Amino acid sequence: MSVIRNSEDMRLAEFIRVNTAAIIAEWENFARTFVPAGGHMTPLALRNHIRQILAFISADIESAQTDAEQVTKSHGEKPRLFYPSAAETHASLRHAGGFNMDQMVSEYRALRASVTKLWCADLREARSSDVQDMIRFNEAIDQTMTESIHDYSARLELSRNLFLGILSHDLRNPLSAISMSAQLATKVGPMNERQTMLLSQIADSTARAGEIVTNLLDLTRARLGSGLxxxxxxxxxxxxxxxxxxxxxxxxxxxxxxxxxxxxxxxxxxxxxxxxxxxxxxxxxxxxxxxxxxxxxxxxxxxxxxxxxxxxxxxxxxxxxxxxxxxxxxxxxxxxxxxxxxxxxxxxxxxxxxxxxxxxxxxxxxxxxxxxxxxxxxxxxxxxxxxxxxxxxxxxx
Structure with missing residues (x-):
């Protein structure tokens, strides 16, 4: 990976801007190691919104920040000008692409390690401003990672609830058919004790399954926001x-x-x-x-x-x-x-x-x-x- 060398006056934000292409290439190579999710994705899909994320990080490092704002950011609650943010969009696309939560978070760990390694290797002598830049860089990484985790978790929860809702809804028809068939079979004609017991067991099991389906539907109504x-x-x-x-x-x-x-x-x-x-x-x-x-x-x-x-x-x-x-x-x-x-x-x-x-x-x-x-x-x-x-x-x- 070719890195454009630092000058004595270049700060970390500018270093990231100048070396964005090299950082993105390393990000892409790392994301491709996640199989099967990353193995079939195009370079554009693997890079996703990394350019916008790096732009946010660079701008954040250079922005003025009070002590109170620093505490707010440490909680992942920095006010945003745009919604969804680049980090949230990245999480949405990673979720859709089949990446799991650990893989998405590890991308941020790799990004942090990559930029830190390149920056430290290029420093001739660390200044107080460089230390401050590195603190601000880590704060910005944490902010973007928090936004990504929040969005990914919300989409994961929504997918889970939709799955439960669809599953429970679609189970109702076959359960109703089984229950009706068992009831009609008892009226067809005389049956021996064994047949009667089996039909009774079918009816009881169907009733229990129906209760589970009802509970699943109620669960998804409550958790999807429609309420009971x-x-x-x-x-x-x-x-x-x-x-x-x-x-x-x-x-x-x-x-x-x-x-x-x-x-x-x-x-x-x-x-x-x-x-x-x-x-x-x-x-x-x-x-x-x-x-x-x-x-x-x-x-x-x-x-x-x-x-x-x-x-x-x-x-x-x-x-x-x-x-x-x-x-x-x-x-x-x-x-x-x-x-x-x-x-x-x-x-x-x-x-x-x-x-x-x-x-x-x-x-x-x-x-x-x-x-x-x-x-x-x-x-x-x-x-x-x-x-x-x-x-x-x-x-x-």
Whole structure:
């Protein structure tokens, strides 16, 4: 690589401008080492927006900067004149080109090392201004790398959510066909015990898969920003609680369920969404609770809200996990006595508690959890009795 030598008065910003071609050539050679992403890309695609990034770095080194502005930049929060920036556009194209996050970040590490090596090798004697230039250079590199990481992460998250949304949406039709076929097969004619059992298993498995699809759709709605739709109507929560507890008794005949109702349980809520919360919290208690201990569902009416609590005895949730228990795709290990035999992943993919939180939040309430060896585990959801806005709402995303 041919480098144009420095003169005694040339500062680092000018050195980068003069040697931009050489720096870009080294950047291209480094990017090409990433296979398969870099192996099939043209030189133009490999170089991407490196010229604009170098121009930003050179201008940033020469710009005036206060101490406060330096701190802001160190946090990756320097105000920008253009959006998207060259670094963000670079990240978008690297994401589209198949580069992973580590490969993209390593490009910035290589760029930092390349410029530093060339500059230091050419210095006759380091001056205080040269040291300051190198500090400003590293700040500018960090700023561009932060912008690239932020953009890449956002696109990665969007791609993941779109994938989940498309997957769950497209699964609905075949699941519906399987379920309908199983139901019709039972009505075709007499069947032996083995055939009846197999069709029942198909129907049960399809129902569980349908619940997973519903949860995935709710997850993607919430994380893509559209929120969970909430349609309020006058309802009595005691009816839903009795319905869901009776359903749990049928599904888990070996488990004991206790239902306690008190106070006025009428209000404006989304009946179907409230049912989801009951089902998720009861299912969670069944999954992680001791099989010989009762599961207690308490619904208490207060003047301005109704409180739902589901309690079970079992291995307590680790303290460091309590803060993330309502995050998506977070779940505990299934209890060894889990009678379903399917484990946590097949039941709710760890989405149940996250979706429950979104539903409660959409109703203007809050959900919390306590878990100790002495008192067991209790999830409590607070539902405001009246809508804060209209009858149709969405959970804040």
């Amino acid at each position: 739709p909430i349609v309020r109507e006058n309802m009595d929560m005691s009816y839903v609680s009795k319905l869901l507890v009776d359903e749990a008794r049928v599904l888990h005949p070996k488990r004991e369920f206790v239902l306690n109702l008190s106070g006025n349980l009428e209000g404006l809520w989304d009946r179907a969404r409230i049912g989801q919360v009951f089902s998720n919290l009861i299912g969670n208690a069944v999954q992680y609770g001791f099989t010989d201990a009762p599961i207690t569902v308490t619904v208490e009416g207060q003047p301005d809200k109704v409180i739902l609590c589901v309690h079970n005895e079992g291995v307590p949730i680790a303290p460091d996990a309590l803060g993330n228990i309502f995050n998506s795709l977070t779940r505990g290990e299934p209890h060894p006595d889990d009678e379903s035999g399917h484990g946590a992943l097949s039941v709710n993919l760890g989405l149940g508690l996250y979706i429950s939180k979104e539903i409660v939040t959409a109703h203007g309430g809050a959900i919390s959890v306590t878990s100790t060896e002495k008192d067991g585990t209790a999830f409590c959801a607070h539902f405001n009795r009246k809508a804060l806005h209209g009858a149709f709402e969405t959970a804040p995303a």
